[in-house]
Amino acid sequence: xxxxxxxxxxxxxxxxxxxxxxxxxxxxxxxxNWSSKKRQNxxxxxxxxxxxxxxxxxxxxxxxxxxxxxxxxxxxxxxxxVGSRGEGDFFVHKKISEIIGNIDVIVGPNDQDDAGVxxxxxxxxxxxxxxxxxxxSDFPFLAGFHAARAALRDVCVxxxxxxxxxxxxxxxxxxxxxKLFDFTGGVxxxxxxxxxxxxxxxTLRVGGDMVFGDRLVSGVAAVGVSNTFxxxxxxxxxxxxxxxxxxxxxxTISTIAIYNKYFEIIKExxxxxxxxxxxxxxxxxxxxxxxxxxxxxxxxxGDASEISRTSGKKFLLNEDALLRAINKKVLNMLIELEIDPxxxxxxxxMLILPEENVSNIFKYLKKVTKIYEVGRIEEGKxxxxxxxxxxxxxxxxxxxxxxxxKQVVGQIGPKNVENKKxxxxxxxxxxxxxxxxxxxxxxxx
Numbered sequence: 001x002x003x004x005x006x007x008x009x010x011x012x013x014x015x016x017x018x019x020x021x022x023x024x025x026x027x028x029x030x031x032x033n034w035s036s037k038k039r040q041n042x043x044x045x046x047x048x049x050x051x052x053x054x055x056x057x058x059x060x061x062x063x064x065x066x067x068x069x070x071x072x073x074x075x076x077x078x079x080x081x082v083g084s085r086g087e088g089d090f091f092v093h094k095k096i097s098e099i100i101g102n103i104d105v106i107v108g109p110n111d112q113d114d115a116g117v118x119x120x121x122x123x124x125x126x127x128x129x130x131x132x133x134x135x136x137s138d139f140p141f142l143a144g145f146h147a148a149r150a151a152l153r154d155v156c157v158x159x160x161x162x163x164x165x166x167x168x169x170x171x172x173x174x175x176x177x178x179k180l181f182d183f184t185g186g187v188x189x190x191x192x193x194x195x196x197x198x199x200x201x202x203t204l205r206v207g208g209d210m211v212f213g214d215r216l217v218s219g220v221a222a223v224g225v226s227n228t229f230x231x232x233x234x235x236x237x238x239x240x241x242x243x244x245x246x247x248x249x250x251x252t253i254s255t256i257a258i259y260n261k262y263f264e265i266i267k268e269x270x271x272x273x274x275x276x277x278x279x280x281x282x283x284x285x286x287x288x289x290x291x292x293x294x295x296x297x298x299x300x301x302g303d304a305s306e307i308s309r310t311s312g313k314k315f316l317l318n319e320d321a322l323l324r325a326i327n328k329k330v331l332n333m334l335i336e337l338e339i340d341p342x343x344x345x346x347x348x349x350m351l352i353l354p355e356e357n358v359s360n361i362f363k364y365l366k367k368v369t370k371i372y373e374v375g376r377i378e379e380g381k382x383x384x385x386x387x388x389x390x391x392x393x394x395x396x397x398x399x400x401x402x403x404x405x406k407q408v409v410g411q412i413g414p415k416n417v418e419n420k421k422x423x424x425x426x427x428x429x430x431x432x433x434x435x436x437x438x439x440x441x442x443x444x445x
Contacts, residue, residue, distance in 0.1 A: 001027055004210035007050040021047060031174055031212040046210065066437065071430035073423045079414050080424075083134070084398035084406075085298035085345070088413060090306065091421065095428045099435070107158065107232050112306055114154040114294070117230045126224040128154035132183075133251035135403070137216040139258065140179045142266070144186025144220070146251035149274065150296065151222035152196060153347070156278035157292035159231040160224030165191060167201035168219045175205075175214035187220055193272045196222070231292040236311040236352045240290055240377040243353070243361060245277055246370040247295060247346030248327035256344075256402045262333050269347075276368045277349055284364045291352035296345040298399040303350065304383040305395040314380030319387045321374040342393065343400035352377060 003024065010020045024043035028034065034042070056068040081088030090112075097109030106124060107117035115128035130150035136143035148165060155162045167187050169180055180203060191198045206217055248268045249256075257265040274294065281289070291311075297303050300322055304315045319342075323331060326346050334341045349369075351361060358373065365371045375386075383393040397413035398406075414420060 001031065001212045002207060002210065003027060003046055003212060004050055004207065007047060008054070011051065011054065017047065027212070063437070063441065066434055071427040071434070073420075073427035075420045075423055078409070080420065081398040081413065085296075085302055086396050086398040086411070088397050089298075090302070090395070092424065095424055099428060099431055107230050111232055111234065112310055113158070113232055114296070115158050115160075117158055117160070117232075122227070124158075124160060124226045124228070124230060126155045126158045126160035126226065126230065127221065128224075129219055129221040130154065131219040132216070133255055134217075135255045135259065136251060137214075139254075140183040140216055141186040141189075142254050143216065143218065143251070144183035145190055146186075146254060146269070147218065147220040148187040148190035148198075148222075149250055149272070149347070150294075151220045152190065152194060153274050153278075153294040153296075153349075155222045155224035156275060157231060157294055157349070158224065158226070159228055159282075159286055159289075159292060160226040161279075161282060162194070162196045162222050162224040162275075164223050165196055165198045166221040166223075167198060168221070169201065169203045170206045170217040171203075172206040172211050172213045172215045173209065174212055175216060179214070179216050183216065183218060190272065194275045228287065231286065231289055233291055233293065233307045233310040235290040236307060236313050236377050237290055237354075238313065238377060238379050239355065240352045241355045241358050241373060242315070242317065242375040242377065243351040243358065244295070244322070244325040244372050244374045245273070245349040245365065246325060246327060246372075247330075247348030248273075249330050249345065250296075250347045252296075252345040252402065253330055253347075256333065256337070256339065259403045260333075260337055265329055265333050268327050268329055273369045274347060274349055277365055280364050280368050281361075284360075288357040289351055289353045289361075291350075293350040293352075295348040295350055298395060299341070299343040299345060301340075301343045301383070301393055301395050302399065304393065307352075308381055308383055311377075312381065314378045315375060315383040315393075316378055317375035317383065317385045317393065319385040321372050322385075325370075325372045325374060337402070339402050340400040343396065344402060345399075 007020060021043050025039050028039045028042055056065060059065055082092050083089060100109045105116060105118050107113055115126050117124050117126050128151050130147050132143040132147040151165060152162045169183060171179055188198045206215055248271060250269050254266050254269050257263060293303055295303050308315050323341060325348055326341055331341055362371060384390050385393045396411045398411045401407040401411060
């Protein structure tokens, strides 16, 4: 429960002080076994802090006012599908990259890859950060395990050898500290299995004293090093063949299993085949592979569309082959639950490479995982599937809804999407102006 946010909303609505304090007392009582006096003192202190923080709106200095305020877009995260791996999410990521701007790096935010790459002392250094699945807060070992796998995948697909991991833990005020231990156990379990150590991190509370509950919000970062140019999305070329390794899923598939009572399916996700496959490729040379990617961002629908946009090439995919590349037990669960298998993160490794090198890749990888040829790259744009007839594989506004709550929310974007995009663009421009203003102030100082 975000008590600070609740109090601000009540103040904005013009609710009287005594009514806000009464409601705060009830909310505190729900979470804390405190005396009546302590609850009242806490509620009053919280109210005073929030009202004081809002006083910045009355100050005369335009610079301080701009510094403390943020440009309101009027568009909410959930409304626009941010984090739901669809068109809304991709649009916002693009706007974030535009705030960062054109920076002198090998792979940066504008490339829309899952990791960034810089060059240092002749080596290519790769950095990736993955947040834990929001619905795994009460299952911290799985949350840490799959976030670590995801971070290592994002490093590996750049053609980089992972060398270290970091974790960031934010647990709300009432959270049991055992969650921190269990999460760390999940991350370090992956570290033990892949020989990539967890070396540092940060541990804080969600919202400090202002957020009650036991929500865990966390992430895992990974760093890798390579002496070869990264296997970025823009490298895909006409005539390239597309390969997929067998995908058994990770955090998303575990979430589907938990919230739909397919608990045995969780075991299918407990593997490090992806990292093993990449290590095998690294040992045998990956120079002839143009692009590497993990199928996570809204499934093959999202990732293929993103690569098509970035590379300016057309994807032709065999739908039957795509389905064969999904773990059979996982696929059966998705079909039984009527979840689109092509719009879900399956954690397959995608390789895009010249046809003459395909046989070598099969020879290397068949010892550690199953691999399938699923399509090819052509001149043009977009993503098409070849079944009984050719059809476009579109990216939807959100990924396939895979829990009952997501089914209620749906995949359709909000009304007046274009107006909301304009509002977001205006907010971005104001942020850029603020960034320049603060930079100039510091330089002058």
